[in-house]
Amino acid sequence: MMExxxxxxxxxxxxxxxxxxMDEPTWWQRGIVYHVYPRSFQDCNGDGVGDLPGITSRLxxxxxxxxxxIWISPIYPSPMADFGYDVTDHCAVxxxxxxxxxxxxxxxxxxxRDLRVLLDYVPNHTSDRxxxxxxxxxxxxxxxxxxxxWRDPAPGGGPPNNWVANFGGSAWTLDERTGQNYYHxxxxxxxxxxWRNPAVRxxxxxxxxxxxxxxxxxxxxxxxxxxxxDDQFRDNPPxxxxxxxxxxxxxxxxxxxxxxxxxxxxxxxxxxxxxERPGRLMIGELYLPIHRLVTYYGEGGSGVHLPxxxxxxxxxxxxxxxxxxxxAYERALPEFGWPNWVLSNHDRHxxxxxxxxxxxxxxxxxxxxxxxxxxxxxxxxxxxxxxxIPPGRVQDPWEKNVPGLGLGRDPERTPMQWSPDxxxxxxxxxxxxxxxxxxxxxxxxxxxxxxxxxxxxxxxxITLRRAETALAVGRYRPRGVRGDVLAYERLDGDRRxxxxxxxxxxxxxxxxxxxxxxxxxxxxxxxxxGDSVADAARLRPDExxxxxxx
Ligand code: NOJ
Numbered sequence: 001m002m003e004x005x006x007x008x009x010x011x012x013x014x015x016x017x018x019x020x021x022m023d024e025p026t027w028w029q030r031g032i033v034y035h036v037y038p039r040s041f042q043d044c045n046g047d048g049v050g051d052l053p054g055i056t057s058r059l060x061x062x063x064x065x066x067x068x069x070i071w072i073s074p075i076y077p078s079p080m081a082d083f084g085y086d087v088t089d090h091c092a093v094x095x096x097x098x099x100x101x102x103x104x105x106x107x108x109x110x111x112x113r114d115l116r117v118l119l120d121y122v123p124n125h126t127s128d129r130x131x132x133x134x135x136x137x138x139x140x141x142x143x144x145x146x147x148x149x150w151r152d153p154a155p156g157g158g159p160p161n162n163w164v165a166n167f168g169g170s171a172w173t174l175d176e177r178t179g180q181n182y183y184h185x186x187x188x189x190x191x192x193x194x195w196r197n198p199a200v201r202x203x204x205x206x207x208x209x210x211x212x213x214x215x216x217x218x219x220x221x222x223x224x225x226x227x228x229x230d231d232q233f234r235d236n237p238p239x240x241x242x243x244x245x246x247x248x249x250x251x252x253x254x255x256x257x258x259x260x261x262x263x264x265x266x267x268x269x270x271x272x273x274x275x276e277r278p279g280r281l282m283i284g285e286l287y288l289p290i291h292r293l294v295t296y297y298g299e300g301g302s303g304v305h306l307p308x309x310x311x312x313x314x315x316x317x318x319x320x321x322x323x324x325x326x327x328a329y330e331r332a333l334p335e336f337g338w339p340n341w342v343l344s345n346h347d348r349h350x351x352x353x354x355x356x357x358x359x360x361x362x363x364x365x366x367x368x369x370x371x372x373x374x375x376x377x378x379x380x381x382x383x384x385x386x387x388x389i390p391p392g393r394v395q396d397p398w399e400k401n402v403p404g405l406g407l408g409r410d411p412e413r414t415p416m417q418w419s420p421d422x423x424x425x426x427x428x429x430x431x432x433x434x435x436x437x438x439x440x441x442x443x444x445x446x447x448x449x450x451x452x453x454x455x456x457x458x459x460x461x462i463t464l465r466r467a468e469t470a471l472a473v474g475r476y477r478p479r480g481v482r483g484d485v486l487a488y489e490r491l492d493g494d495r496r497x498x499x500x501x502x503x504x505x506x507x508x509x510x511x512x513x514x515x516x517x518x519x520x521x522x523x524x525x526x527x528x529x530g531d532s533v534a535d536a537a538r539l540r541p542d543e544x545x546x547x548x549x550x
Contacts, residue, residue, distance in 0.1 A: 025473040027116065028218070028281045028305065029338050031068030032368075032462060033375045037346045038072050038097055039083060040415045041378055043427035050415070050426070052098035056106045059113055061444065065381060066462035069116035071220045071283070073346060075103070076122075079129055081189035082397055083413075084120075085222060086127035090207040100214075107215045116217035118281060123204050123270075124223040125190040133191050140178050147200050148191045149183035150175075151233065162235045163257050168248045168401040171257070185226045185257065187397055195227050195266050208273045218274065218281030221304065224296070225286050228263040230256035247402050259292055267296065267303045281305050283340070294332045301336040306373055309340045312363075313348045317355040319503040323481040326370065326488070330476055339372025344380050350412045353386040358542035361457055361524040362501050365544035368461040369490060369499045371476035376458070379416050382447050383454035386411035387436045395433060417443040452526045464522055464546065470495040471546075485510050485539060489549075496549040497521070502539040511536045518549040 042054025052075065062070060074084030075097045084094070093100050110117050126133055135144040151160035151172070159172035160181055165188075172181035173188040182191045193200050208219065236252035267284070274280040284296055284304035296307035315325045333339060343351040343363055352360040360383055367374045389410045394400060399408025410433055417439040418425030424439040436442065447455035465471045474492035481487070484504025490497045498518060502508050512518075517534040524544040533547050 027068060027279065028373055030472045031116070031373060032066070032465070033069045033071055033118070033283070033373060034062060034065070034067040035345060035375055035377045036070050036072045037378060037413055038075055039432060040413055040426070042416065042418070043429065043431075046427060046429040047096070048427050048429040048432045049096055051096065052093065052102040052106050056102070056109050059106075059109055059115060062115060063113050065459060066466055067115070067376065069118055069217060069281070070110065071118040071375075072120065074120045074122060074222075079127055079189070081127065081187055083395070085122055086125070086187070086190045087122050088127045088130045090122070090126075090204075091210045104214060111215065116281075117215070118218045118220055118283070119211055119216050120222055121208065121211075121219040122222040123193065123195070123207075123266075124185060124226045125192045128189045128191055132193075136191075137175050137178065137182070140180070146197050147194055149194050149229070150178075150180045151183070152180055161233050161256075162252065163233075163254075164236075164249050164252055166249050167398045183229070185223065192226070192229070196231070196262075201266070201269065205269060205273050208270060209276075212273070212277055212280065217279070218283070218305075220283040220285060220308070221270065222285050224267070224284040224304070225258045225263065225288060227266050228260045229258075230260060231262075232256075245405055247405055247407050259288060264295075264298060264303065267298060271298070271302060271304070283308055286310075290329055290332045294334060294337060297334050297337040301334075306338065306340040308342055308375070309372070310342050310345070310348075312341060312343055312367075313345070313354075317359060317363075317503065319481045319484050319486040319501070322366070322503065323478070323486045326476075326486075327478050330371070330478075339370070340375065341367055341370050341372050342375045342377075343367050344377035344412065345375075346377070346413055347409055348412065349406075350377070350384060350386050351380055352383045353411075357383060358505070359503065361454060362503060362542060362544045364454070364458055364461060365499070365522075365524055365546070366486075366501055368458075368465050369471055369497070369546060370488075371474070371490065377412075381455055381458040382417060382442055382444060384414075384417065384436065384442065385438065387414040387434060389434065393434055419443050419445040457524060460522055468495060468497070469493075470497055482510065484508055498537075498547040498549050499544070500537055500539060500547065501544040502542060505541045507541055508539045509536050510539065516549060518547040520545055521548045522546040 036055055038050050041050040042058050043050050044053040075093055076087045077089045077092050077094045078084045078086050093103050107117050132144055132147050135142050136148045154160055159170045163171040165171040166186050171183055174181050184191050195201055234256045236254055236256055239250055239253045242251045274282050282304045283306045286293055286296055286307045287310055293307050297303045311325050315321050351363050355363055396408045396410045414433045415424060415426035415431045415435055420440045420443055424435050447453035470490045470492035474490045477489040479487035479489060484502055485508050486501045488499050500510050512535060520528045520531040525540055
């Protein structure tokens with residue numbers, strides 16, 4: 001395979017070439033993370049499910065796109081009750097995805113291209129078929145009993161408290177044989193580990209070391225806010241804003257089952273392991289309000305490097321709301337806290353389906369010009385939409401448990417569309433989830449050839465971000481919201497960029513400050529590059545502009 005090194009791309013940790021100065025941005029502050037859902041990225045063996053050799057075969061594409069790291073959702077042995085988030089062995093590869101040798105090959109090939117590899121670390125729970133749980137449930141006096149969370153039924157019977165599982169139903173399941181309930185924040189097939197037990201802690205920290213020794217560059221940590229629960233197991237209070245369409249989990253405020261203060265000790269311990277090697281990254285999956293989210297940077301920055309910021313997934317798509325979000329987040333960040341932005345992931349509807357095709361281009365410009373590490377979900381770069389899943393093909397347990405509320409996650413997990421060939425270039429077999437009807441036109445091959453495509457917009461945005469320090473790591477200065485237009489600047493030294501995003505479907509005008517002038521360096525629409533801007537910038541409907549200010 002041809003070696004592809006990106007000019008100016010950061011070198012890998014441990015190679016001795018990148019030792020950043022204290023005040024130099026790290027690779028992950030400059031970089032862009034690309035989220036691969038491995039079941040759906042590239043299938044090499046015709047079983048209809050993506051695999052590790054498939055990911056390796058697409059690394060040159062990712063280099064061309066210009067991302068810096070891939071985060072791969074779980075690849076471990078698993079009965080797949082929750083598609084890999086139910087792990088039976090944290091230190092192995094599911095045969096469906098390949099072998100450890102395939103994994104080593106992927107890391108080596110990625111590193112050869114200056115691409116980092118992040119794994120999904122699932123500390124909160126295991127599969128109920130994990131050997132630890134099989135032992136734990138065997139008897140009340142099993143040495144591993146306390147590796148999971150066991151409680152007696154409530155006096156008179158029933159679950160020990162009112163906690164609801166994320167996918168619906170009680171979060172407690174009675175084990176008839178031993179007469180106690182085990183706790184599971186998700187499915188009954190996913191019992192929660194007891195992180196208050198030092199033996200569990202030690203074993204799970206060793207999992208991090210296992211993968212670090214194999215060369216991984218960091219982790220996305222699953223369900224991090226859930227890892228420690230209230231030591232008194234108090235009932236959660238009702239959610240005053242609950243409406244039935246929100247799904248049963250939202251009926252309570254998860255005050256005692258998540259975001260407990262002691263989780264910070266666990267995070268410090270995980271971070272300690274990462275810090276044993278230079279340059280490794282820890283991203284935390286944390287659905288939390290901003291004021292709580294930012295506490296996960298930890299005191300003095302001893303927590304996760306990037307508490308994942310999902311607020312763009314949850315905020316109404318209009319200039320006022322998005323502008324208020326960006327400003328609130330920027331204000332809340334601690335001095336040492338580096339921002340992060342996410343537009344889509346494998347748990348939420350795709351951005352193109354949430355905001356529409358034209359605005360998805362504006363969203364791409366937002367993602368790639370804001371201050372902070374952007375996370376791109378596979379397929380968003382070609383504008384993939386959610387795919388309707390016929391009832392007979394539903395896979396996601398959430399949809400099966402709580403049908404019809406739009407909570408199912410299959411629509412955003414469908415196979416990557418590489419080409420107009422049968423199987424979309426994803427598989428030669430029957431894909432595990434249906435392909436989008438759009439794939440004959442909406443695919444990587446077609447979009448690379450089409451200058452105005454979403455893919456080429458992403459490519460241009462990423463290329464510009466990589467070339468301009470101001471956009472990658474420069475300061476952020478809000479310029480306000482006027483009507484449908486959101487405006488901000490990114491600055492570094494004498495480089496100053498004004499970003500204007502029209503979140504509306506009408507044309508708009510943005511008056512510049514007196515004596516301010518510049519040149520359009522990038523538009524969501526073709527044919528504007530090089531336009532000079534003086535007095536006022538005119539935006540077409542659904543247009544975003546990056547203007548280099550003179
Ligand atoms: C969050 C993951 O992103 C999701 O896909 C999974 O179902 C739950 N955590 C449980 O691991």
